[in-house]
Amino acid sequence: MTLLTVSSTNHSFTNISKISTKTLVQMNDVWASYDSKNYVLREITLSIDNGVNYAIVGQSGSGKSTLLKLMNGMMKPSKGQVKINYQTPDTHDKKFKPLMAKIGYIPQSLGLIKNLTVIDNVLIGALPRIGKLKSFFKMFPENEIKEAEKILKLVGLEDKFERKAYMLSGGEKRRVAIARALIQKPELLLADEIVSELDHVTAREIMNLVADAQRTFNLTAVMVHHNMQLALEYANRVAVIKEGQKILEIGVEGDRIVDFQTGNMTQKEIIELYNQ
Numbered sequence: 001m002t003l004l005t006v007s008s009t010n011h012s013f014t015n016i017s018k019i020s021t022k023t024l025v026q027m028n029d030v031w032a033s034y035d036s037k038n039y040v041l042r043e044i045t046l047s048i049d050n051g052v053n054y055a056i057v058g059q060s061g062s063g064k065s066t067l068l069k070l071m072n073g074m075m076k077p078s079k080g081q082v083k084i085n086y087q088t089p090d091t092h093d094k095k096f097k098p099l100m101a102k103i104g105y106i107p108q109s110l111g112l113i114k115n116l117t118v119i120d121n122v123l124i125g126a127l128p129r130i131g132k133l134k135s136f137f138k139m140f141p142e143n144e145i146k147e148a149e150k151i152l153k154l155v156g157l158e159d160k161f162e163r164k165a166y167m168l169s170g171g172e173k174r175r176v177a178i179a180r181a182l183i184q185k186p187e188l189l190l191a192d193e194i195v196s197e198l199d200h201v202t203a204r205e206i207m208n209l210v211a212d213a214q215r216t217f218n219l220t221a222v223m224v225h226h227n228m229q230l231a232l233e234y235a236n237r238v239a240v241i242k243e244g245q246k247i248l249e250i251g252v253e254g255d256r257i258v259d260f261q262t263g264n265m266t267q268k269e270i271i272e273l274y275n276q
């Protein structure tokens with residue numbers, strides 16, 4: 001069984017965690033519900049340091065996307081506290097607009113506008129910096145267009161600026177969504193299963209891209225995955241969510257797995273727990 005083999009040949013994320021020890025994301029005993037009756041997340045306590053890659057893994061319906069929605073302020077906890085950079089995220093409150101601008105969110109559906117070109121999709125990420133009138137008429141300033149082109153080159157789409165989003169492959173769409181998040185100049189990137197459904201090679205290309213972006217922009221990344229192996233290869237920490245609860249948190253250091261939240265467990269036990 002090679003499921004829990006951690007590759008140390010990939011990106012050296014271990015260096016990133018040493019940049020700073022400041023906590024960027026803090027959740028204290030968070031409970032969440034969509035109907036005020038049933039809790040889809042319970043007792044979630046976690047802490048994410050600046051610069052790390054934090055993976056969230058769990059089965060379908062376990063609450064992973066809900067966890068990201070709490071971090072980006074789309075959803076409020078029923079109980080408990082969510083703090084991003086010591087502030088409460090809230091997309092509905094204008095007071096938190098400067099904070100929200102620092103959070104780059106890539107939803108599970110990617111949220112691309114299929115009839116817009118690649119570059120216009122990316123420029124959507126710059127809208128908070130552009131006046132409402134200008135953005136309505138799509139009058140993007142020259143410096144923003146240049147910035148979008150630069151980022152598209154970074155993500156390897158220099159030859160696809162004018163292509164409509166619906167004419168892209170799955171991997172290319174993910175690159176556009178990453179570019180749209182990066183143009184925001186975020187401090188925190190929240191990515192919801194952006195490599196699921198991709199073949200192994202493309203999934204790693206996209207993960208390497210995020211790793212490069214983390215190094216270049218000193219980004220903190222919280223990434224939801226279906227694939228435990230991929231999470232372990234790229235993340236500094238992996239949280240496993242099951243039926244709304246964090247049942248395990250694993251620290252990854254080089255090729256070692258450390259810091260089991262629930263005590264000393266063998267790799268076999270983790271696999272069994274995860275596969276339940």
Ligand SMILES: Nc1ncnc2c1ncn2[C@@H]1O[C@H](COP(=O)(O)OP(=O)(O)OP(=O)(O)O)[C@@H](O)[C@H]1O
Binds near residue numbers: 058060
């Ligand atoms: N808008 C909503 N209204 C009501 N219930 C919801 C809503 N969104 C999610 N849920 C429920 O909350 C629970 C957690 O959903 P969530 O989308 O967070 O799971 P997930 O782990 O991201 O799943 P997947 O891997 O399938 O994306 C599920 O039981 C789901 O049915």
Ligand SMILES: [Mg+2]
Binds near residue numbers: 064065192
């Ligand atoms: Mg989800």
